[in-house]
Amino acid sequence: MEITIESKKLNPLLLREKIEAVAKIGEGETTPSMADSKKVIAEKLNKSADLIIIKKVDHPFGGNRAKITAYAYDNADALKRFEPPEKKQGEKKEKKAAVKKGRE
Numbered sequence: 001m002e003i004t005i006e007s008k009k010l011n012p013l014l015l016r017e018k019i020e021a022v023a024k025i026g027e028g029e030t031t032p033s034m035a036d037s038k039k040v041i042a043e044k045l046n047k048s049a050d051l052i053i054i055k056k057v058d059h060p061f062g063g064n065r066a067k068i069t070a071y072a073y074d075n076a077d078a079l080k081r082f083e084p085p086e087k088k089q090g091e092k093k094e095k096k097a098a099v100k101k102g103r104e
Contacts, residue, residue, distance in 0.1 A: 001023055001024065001025060001026070001029055001032050001036070002023065002024045003021050003022070003023045003024075003032070003037065003040045003041065003044070003068065004021060004022055004024075005019060005020070005021045005041070005044055005045075006020045006021060006022055007019075007020040008020075014078065014082050015073060015074040015075065015078035015082075016071045016072060016073045016074065016078065016082070017045075017071070017072045018069070018070075018071060019041060019045070019068075019069070019070040019071070019072055020067070020068070020069060021037075021041060021067075021068040021070065022065050022066070022067055022068070023037065023057075023065065023066040023068060024064065024065055025059070025063075025064050025065065025066060026064075027064075031057060031059040031066050032057060032066060032068075033057075034054040034057060037054050037057060037068050037070070038052045038054050038070070041054075041068070041070055041072070045072055047072055050076065050079075051072060051073045051074075051075070051076065051079060052070055052071070052072050052073075053070060053071045053073070053079070053083055054068065054069075054070045055069045055070060055071065056068070056069040071083075
């Protein structure tokens with residue numbers, strides 16, 4: 001798998017860059033995981049992997065390329081300020097159960 005960065009768009013207000021990258025996928029290879037994509041993009045940008053957020057990995061059926069959309073933040077404070085916190089696995093189910101219980 002080879003990832004090339006196609007475009008970078010600086011957003012000084014949010015202290016981040018929007019990264020558009022393409023991963024070339026060889027025969028027999030799978031779509032790159034978000035963790036692998038994050039590591040490769042961090043190496044190419046010379047930034048810490050903690051400051052990179054992968055938003056989307058889009059791989060059309062039967063294609064040999066995957067489009068990756070990511071954000072590279074300038075610092076950890078900006079990352080915490082503008083990115084929503086990750087939800088845990090059971091949070092959605094617990095909220096739905098609480099709503100149903102309240103309706104009864």
